[in-house]
Amino acid sequence: MSRQPEKALLDALKALLGPKGFTQDPVVMAPYLEDWRGKLKGEAAALLSPASTQEVVAIMKMASEAKVAVVPQGGNSSTVGGATPSKDGAALLLSTKRLNAIRAISPEESCATVEAGVILSALHEAADKHNLRFPLNIASKDMATIGGLISTNAGGSHVLRFGQMRASVLGIEVVFPDGSLLENLRPLRKDNQGYDLRQLLAGAEGSLGVITAASLRLIPKPHSKIVIWVGVESPSAALALLRHLEKESGETVEVFELIESSLIELVLKHIPDTEIPTEKAYPWYVLIEATAFSEDFDLEALMVNILADATEKKEILEAVIAQNETQAGKLWRLRETIPLAERSEGFAVKHDISVPVSAMPSFIEQESRAIQEKFPGTTVLAFGHLGDGNVHFNVCPPKEVTDQLGWVENEGIAVSHFVYERVMANGGAISAEHGIGQTKLADFMRFGNKTKIQALKAIKKAIDPQSIMNPGKLLPVEQAE
């Protein structure tokens, strides 16, 4: 168990980090202590903003010696409270915002070496200048940092083709809880020298150490891109279309986002300047983005052929191909504004879940009905990454409910337990891409595989025996022995 920091420790940290790196000012600290959705509020003894890896080493050595907890924070865009400290105020909050150098971009190596606090969109821009691309993309790209993206093994819209964040990590620099520094930034495509710590740190949610920098794989920019919007009858038809596309166009498909029509209706209602691009309305839509790397490859001709064939096979009901960047932007806007439109409409019990891809269509269809039977009057809104078997599965309160927030707070746990039971019965995961953090911890302990949790606890204890690294996130705080 970690301890409350004493004045001597705080004074030493203040001396180490200087005024830019150390503060206890409540006004300055406030935005760091609250999660971005404003649902969770924590306290911290101080906000530390180290400017170098060596300062992080010094912080962890001091914290470790004093048995004081450290909560690392990147862009503070966690949806599960992964970077919000607990209310006891005993922890030091360590922001990586000043570790924001892009140390190197090497076109020869197709690699970027960046510090943990670099914002995703800044990496996108820096790679672009070298005619290269970092393919991971998420809605919070202007907030999320590289350290946070690795620590949460972030996903997003392009996982289908490029994998989650872990797939792009070639090297890592990390400070362990005892202050020891692992310098492993060499961008090695192959390194079979024992357990891959890069892969262990990816998705560890800051519970095993502080990532200070990483070497990331870049890829060439494509020659051409196509954005398509299709109307389909059902999730099953959408999956048939995806398999058809994969078979006939290989790895050209980067994005395949399934969206229920009622979500598009919410977008039309709440977001100005939006419209359904198809002539008619359909029960489900799919946003597709595909790219080609060769100028000799006529991507549009190929897609037109496949879509014609898919129409004949009744996989799709109507398709629209964006003719320019503006039209492509409008199609993307329909997908990207869904969370905003949902929030404008009211509150819902949200779930970020996965099941095997082939089970997803029947899961959406059957479990939506089952929930509506169990909780009469509710509506299920599903959208997300069908090709990854990952949907955001949101349950909205009955229309007659006036206090939506109250309903979510009162009924939320029962609804979520029902959803998670169905997820487990379908061989799925209760967190597909958001992680466990603090808000999913109880459900992870309840629904998670017991043998796995036991192994996770053993690893946590091995690397962080004092339980000072982001305690209470991902795994419960162990009682003192």
Added chain:
Amino acid sequence: MSRQPEKALLDALKALLGPKGFTQDPVVMAPYLEDWRGKLKGEAAALLSPASTQEVVAIMKMASEAKVAVVPQGGNSSTVGGATPSKDGAALLLSTKRLNAIRAISPEESCATVEAGVILSALHEAADKHNLRFPLNIASKDMATIGGLISTNAGGSHVLRFGQMRASVLGIEVVFPDGSLLENLRPLRKDNQGYDLRQLLAGAEGSLGVITAASLRLIPKPHSKIVIWVGVESPSAALALLRHLEKESGETVEVFELIESSLIELVLKHIPDTEIPTEKAYPWYVLIEATAFSEDFDLEALMVNILADATEKKEILEAVIAQNETQAGKLWRLRETIPLAERSEGFAVKHDISVPVSAMPSFIEQESRAIQEKFPGTTVLAFGHLGDGNVHFNVCPPKEVTDQLGWVENEGIAVSHFVYERVMANGGAISAEHGIGQTKLADFMRFGNKTKIQALKAIKKAIDPQSIMNPGKLLPVEQAE
């Protein structure tokens, strides 16, 4: 520290496993006790061949209770003695050969669920029947098993496009040292529920548990394939060609194998019915294989264009495109028979090393010279996966040496230390794809990152506190406390 098994344990194992699953017959055991290159010989108290996951669970519970070591073995094709027990004869050798069911192949899921003892080529054939493909390929495909491939995070010729084994593992079933069973075979593309144990087990060399089954990602078979042989001036020219191909043809390139001309001369000398496919001889050659997934994509036309452009840019000196399967087979044979040709020629000090891709050309050129200066008369033969920054870097004894094996045994350590020092100075790894096992353990402890080794030891102790899982492989046996 593990103990010698007592008679009661052996009797209980015999009763559990029956005559097909338990033997102490030295004749039957002999091939399992020797590594496939005949360099290492170990001893074991018994050979166990469980026929089910439940039998593995029972074995591990009994072994764990008795503190007896267990050495898992798949196809016994390790090049680092990873599956050969020590000479003390205290361990139980656990062969996965009877865990050889292909439990399911799901075209809907693009996934195969197979037991650990399934041979790689059997999986290739099974996937092929469903018009699907498992893309990992290595020379020992008729020996190597799925369990071994995961445990060693195997590489091979197609890593450039499809990654190492870890990239294909969607689900895993593993028995931990205490006999607890983790059933995690659900083929989830996304699962952010804590540290990814699939990724920790991949490359753990059987030191954390016994993998009994896995769910593996399959991909569609390509529409077209092209095999090309080119002559180039130098490794730098080869790398320029690779970057050129990646830029203009995207992810079509699956194989890009760099080969020094003297190795091809050895092949011509020792392997019947082989010839240089180009009109002239060149200092270096590259074997390229590329595929396209769409029938609308004229792969040959694209490659002809790129090769013409590359010739103009002096990246290549001559290119030959295989016109049919027979010709393609002949080109592949030149690459695949290199190890056999090398063995026919004599002994060498071999190294499976990696450095960052962009550093590989200068590494090969400079370090070959440096070695020949330091060890006069030696010849360096380099070949391998340039796009992965991984070459097999073999140092042959001076021509006047008659006792080659004696030279390798006497000079080997000094040569390897010199090579590994240069690898570390270039930010590389002393094991790119073969792992550590027992033969590279001393060098890993000498050259490996000390902070990393400390973390690895902590994880090992957390999961296998009695040190009974494949002791002395990957990490040294810890002294009793």
